[in-house]
Amino acid sequence: MSLLAFANPAEMALSIRASALVFEDPKSRELLDRIKRVAPSELNALIIGETGTGKELVARHIHELSARRKGPFLAVNCCALSETLIESELFGHEKGAFTGAVTTKQGWFEAASGGTIFLDEIGDLPQSMQVKLLRVLQEREVVRVGSHKATPIDVRLIAATNVKLEEAVMAGRFREDLYYRLNVAALNLLPLRQRTGDILPLARHFLKVYGQRLGCPGTTISPAAKQALLTHPWPGNIRELENVIHHALLVARDLTITPTDLNLSQALSFSKTVDSEAGDFEKLDSILQTLCEQEHPDLYARVERALLQAAYKHTGRNQLATARLLGLSRHVVRARLIQNHILASGDAETEKHHSPLPKSISISPITVPEVIPKERGYKEIVFSEASQECWGF
Numbered sequence: 001m002s003l004l005a006f007a008n009p010a011e012m013a014l015s016i017r018a019s020a021l022v023f024e025d026p027k028s029r030e031l032l033d034r035i036k037r038v039a040p041s042e043l044n045a046l047i048i049g050e051t052g053t054g055k056e057l058v059a060r061h062i063h064e065l066s067a068r069r070k071g072p073f074l075a076v077n078c079c080a081l082s083e084t085l086i087e088s089e090l091f092g093h094e095k096g097a098f099t100g101a102v103t104t105k106q107g108w109f110e111a112a113s114g115g116t117i118f119l120d121e122i123g124d125l126p127q128s129m130q131v132k133l134l135r136v137l138q139e140r141e142v143v144r145v146g147s148h149k150a151t152p153i154d155v156r157l158i159a160a161t162n163v164k165l166e167e168a169v170m171a172g173r174f175r176e177d178l179y180y181r182l183n184v185a186a187l188n189l190l191p192l193r194q195r196t197g198d199i200l201p202l203a204r205h206f207l208k209v210y211g212q213r214l215g216c217p218g219t220t221i222s223p224a225a226k227q228a229l230l231t232h233p234w235p236g237n238i239r240e241l242e243n244v245i246h247h248a249l250l251v252a253r254d255l256t257i258t259p260t261d262l263n264l265s266q267a268l269s270f271s272k273t274v275d276s277e278a279g280d281f282e283k284l285d286s287i288l289q290t291l292c293e294q295e296h297p298d299l300y301a302r303v304e305r306a307l308l309q310a311a312y313k314h315t316g317r318n319q320l321a322t323a324r325l326l327g328l329s330r331h332v333v334r335a336r337l338i339q340n341h342i343l344a345s346g347d348a349e350t351e352k353h354h355s356p357l358p359k360s361i362s363i364s365p366i367t368v369p370e371v372i373p374k375e376r377g378y379k380e381i382v383f384s385e386a387s388q389e390c391w392g393f
């Protein structure tokens with residue numbers, strides 16, 4: 001999949017707006033009505049759904065339908081940031097606040113002023129940060145690390161989770177008061193297998209998008225392939241469907257996609273194999289941790305890298321499958337692949353990840369060249385067609 005570096009914001013605007021929301025199943029249409037009602041309000045929203053169900057796309061849609069549409073839309077993946085850095089990333093820091101803080105830096109909340117901030121995987125937010133986030137939401141101001149001065153912020157928060165936050169609250173892992181603050185407007189995105197009326201419209205949508213990009217517009221899906229799409233369980237949801245269609249267009253011999261082009265049986269048998277292998281990896285992981293804690297603290301990092309490399313190679317460089325194989329979430333895998341510099345530049349399947357920190361920022365087009373490179377010190381912004389995300393380097 002190609003990467004485009006957008007020199008010009010208008011070009012990126014077009015690309016981002018092209019990511020239309022396809023909602024045809026009656027259950028999805030109900031949700032769309034709710035989204036349209038929630039969007040113009042200033043309410044915080046909580047989007048709940050399995051990985052790949054479209055949480056970020058819905059958050060972006062809410063932003064576009066709100067009065068804040070001209071402001072920035074910043075998407076931050078909570079689990080891609082290490083616990084030590086998350087506070088300064090979200091709220092900024094003063095020069096000299098800690099080793100390495102060589103300049104004063106604005107945090108994401110300030111950068112999103114006048115717009116929307118999307119906190120993905122909110123359930124992974126460390127407890128210490130949950131208290132601080134609650135304070136920010138209550139007081140509507142942030143205090144940079146190393147400062148005593150509060151800066152007012154004008155930001156709408158949309159959070160997302162793929163775990164049941166109620167259970168995390170019951171287990172004491174997530175603050176109840178923060179949960180109620182976030183859960184003002186809850187939007188449940190059903191897994192694709194529970195809204196089968198979306199499958200073929202989405203397949204047609206991706207066929208059109210990728211068909212044009214790959215120079216084979218007008219490609220259709222055979223009746224048998226449609227049937228296969230309708231009966232597949234889609235554990236990776238819409239992201240998986242998108243990848244399947246993209247792949248099918250690459251391998252199809254003519255302008256009709258057949259069941260063989262979809263390669264769904266391989267995906268299923270593979271997911272069964274990895275289910276049984278995951279247990280072994282978990283066992284190995286825990287033995288290694290104990291061993292390394294006792295003997296060689298740096299050995300664990302080396303072994304983790306080797307494991308990640310092996311799993312990533314074994315799965316044909318598929319992040320979701322690697323996550324399943326290792327018993328981790330896709331975001332954790334992605335973050336660790338980046339930290340370990342395993343995602344190489346020019347990799348055809350993945351985004352380009354050179355930043356030492358995975359800064360997953362999806363940005364409202366207008367603000368990209370003005371806010372991000374200048375304020376965040378990025379030299380280059382790269383837009384990934386695959387994930388519809390921008391990456392700063």
Ligand SMILES: Nc1ncnc2c1ncn2[C@@H]1O[C@H](COP(=O)(O)OP(=O)(O)OP(=O)(O)O)[C@@H](O)[C@H]1O
Nearest residue numbers: 020021022023050051052053054055056057238239
């Ligand atoms: N209703 C939809 N219509 C069109 N495309 C969609 C829809 N929902 C999701 N997609 C596409 O599917 C892919 C995954 O969506 P997205 O990243 O928003 O999911 P997510 O739930 O945020 O995933 P994760 O939990 O892994 O972060 C994206 O390429 C997105 O554009």
